[in-house]
Amino acid sequence: MFSQARKFIERALVGDSVPDLVRWGKYIPSPVVRRIRSESFVEVVRYAAEHQKFFARKLREQGIDPRRVRCPEDLGDIFTTQDDLRTLPAEEFLCREPELVYETTGTSGGPKRVYFSYEELDFAARYEAAAMFENGIRPGARVVCTFDGGYWFSSTVTFLACKYLGVFCSAVGKLHPREIYSRMGEYRYDVIAADPTWLVSFSEIAEKEGTFPLRLIMAAGDRMTDVYRNYVESVWKCPVSLAYGSTEMGGAGMECSCKDGYHLDDYNYCFEIVDRDKNGYGELVATTLSRRTMPFIRYRVRDITRFIDAPCRCGAPLRRMRRIERIRGRRDEMVVMGAGNMYPEIFERVLHDVAGIDENWQVVVRQEGLHDILEFRLELTNGISPAPVEAAIQANLKTLYPDVWENQACGMYQLSFRFLPPGSIEQGRKRRRLLDERAA
Ligand SMILES: [Zn+2]
Known part of the structure; x- marks a missing residue:
């Protein structure tokens, strides 16, 4: 044998x-x-x-x-x-x-x-x-x-x-x-x-x-x-x-x-x-x-x-x-973009200890002109202001995924943050953490 x-x-x-x-x-x-x-x-x-x-x-x-x-x-x-x-x-x-x-x-x-x-x-x-x-x-x-x-x-x-x-x-x-x-x-x-x-x-x-x-x-x-x-x-x-x-x-x-x-x-x-x-x-x-x-x-x-x-x-x-x-993630959930190959798990790790955000978050990849945008859609809690939340997310991304961070620094994509009123992020039957909204 x-x-x-x-x-x-x-x-x-x-x-x-x-x-x-x-x-x-x-x-x-x-x-x-x-x-x-x-x-x-x-x-x-x-x-x-x-x-x-x-x-x-x-x-x-x-x-x-x-x-x-x-x-x-x-x-x-x-x-x-x-x-x-x-x-x-x-x-x-x-x-x-x-x-x-x-x-x-x-x-x-x-x-x-x-x-x-x-x-x-x-x-x-x-x-x-x-x-x-x-x-x-x-x-x-x-x-x-x-x-x-x-x-x-x-x-x-x-x-x-x-x-x-x-x-x-x-x-x-x-x-x-x-x-x-x-x-x-x-x-x-x-x-x-x-x-x-x-x-x-x-x-x-x-x-x-x-x-x-x-x-x-x-x-x-x-x-x-x-x-x-x-x-x-x-x-x-x-x-x-x-x-x-x-x-x-x-x-x-x-x-x-x-x-x-x-x-x-x-x-x-x-x-x-x-x-x-x-x-x-x-x-x-x-x-x-x-x-x-x-x-x-x-x-x-x-x-x-x-x-x-x-x-x-x-x-x-x-x-x-x-x-x-x-x-790092599942192949079927992968979104290929300027930041590299992205998976929901990446953002679960990046957001897990960020204070003041509701757990109903989403990350969306979209396009503006010729550029990929990686957009965090978040609902704030406890009356926190957006600035410290953005700073905490950027710090986590830099430490946990330096390769993803570097692609931003060299202009491969842009980070964006959108803060929405509570309850406005729609999740389907199966929660989707990472969405690709770029035109095919
Ligand atoms: Zn060992």
């Missing part, structure tokens, strides 16, 4: 023990990791060419011989998209008889279905266990996991990861925060794995009624804004570590205690960032290297990020695992 290099390492160094996986991991030099990755890539490409209808057809259409493929670039513009997964029957992607299925709902169309074998699930759990171990979880910890159950992937994987670590675990699905809060004392949970919004509600209860000693909070989902994270950390006096992944990809990466980007699982995925802008931001693309039931070749994740080149301050053993920045 794996390349020769990986087989060697798995057998000789890792065994079944997660602490060993982490301990020995640091002795594997980066060139060997790269070698494992590229050999595994060649292997999964050949496997999928033989067993996956979808990929075999793409190769035929493009006239590419799979035996000549050495790296992702050799596949030209062959990708697997979320629409492919949503609209084509599962038989197009299945390479062998599956044992499990997970689903993920999207914003449009039907669910995406991803099939696994038991062995693949177990394997994924070992790597998640390694990430948890790296974040300080040891035997004696007591984990409660409230990731959504149902057809979702992460609850089971977290449960199995705890099994590998030999720690107490309740993976109970998304129960009401109060249900868990009322059991905190009885079961002495000291590690919580949950979604960001659940964590916020849970922390609101604890803020009023008292906290318990925790050693770690793991949050899945990059929708954990800095505001949420700061709040949860301040209530519990405990670090919040973010994990990155999806049902299609599985667990792709996790933060270390430095909280400076996600360390990627370079053993089981071949990550690329495509369509990069001049600052290196582009769409994350992942090839699953270890799965054989339903492997994805160059799956377009739609998340925008960039690789972090500098080594992480955390040092060994994670030092060798490459990192990506927190997700």
